[in-house]
Amino acid sequence: MIALVVLVAIAVGAASTVQGVSNGVLSSRLGLTSAVLLNGAIVFVGSLVLWLLLPRGDDPTAPPVPWYLYLGGVYGLAIVAGAAFCFPRLGAGPATAVLVASMLIASLAFDHLGLPMRLPVTPIRVVGAALLLVGAVLVLWPKLASGR
DSSP states (O other): OHHHHHHHHHHHHHHHHHHHHHHHHHHHHHOHHHHHHHHHHHHHHHHHHHHHHSOOOOOTTSOOOOGGGGGHHHHHHHHHHHHHHHHHHHOHHHHHHHHHHHHHHHHHHHHHHTSSSOOOOOHHHHHHHHHHHHHHHHHHHHHHHHTO
16 A cells, blocks of 8 residues: 555656646746636636545534635645746756755654654654755755856
């Protein structure tokens, strides 16, 4: 089972980079707001189809959902707009390196806090995050050195 989950995570990571590249190119051709609107419309239609076709898991006995759990769409909008803005300006490699490094650092904090499961921050995990952060800086270095 863990192998399947890792494969899905790899596929999502690759899709995230492809999405950033395509949104960046689309943004440079149509403009940022048009690219974000088009992507939002596609996500809406796709979500509606999934909602209509798949079980919804509605459970009237479940506890109420806290308001902040509904903010995923806001984060999704920030990701789509941010990637469409950053990828054409930094390049796919540097933008992805910075995104992944920041994702890992935030993820370590959430893991440590037990969201969604508790995985304590250990020295080896901190070293891994530091290495990824150093790698992101090295991939970004040509942009940093040129000041563009």
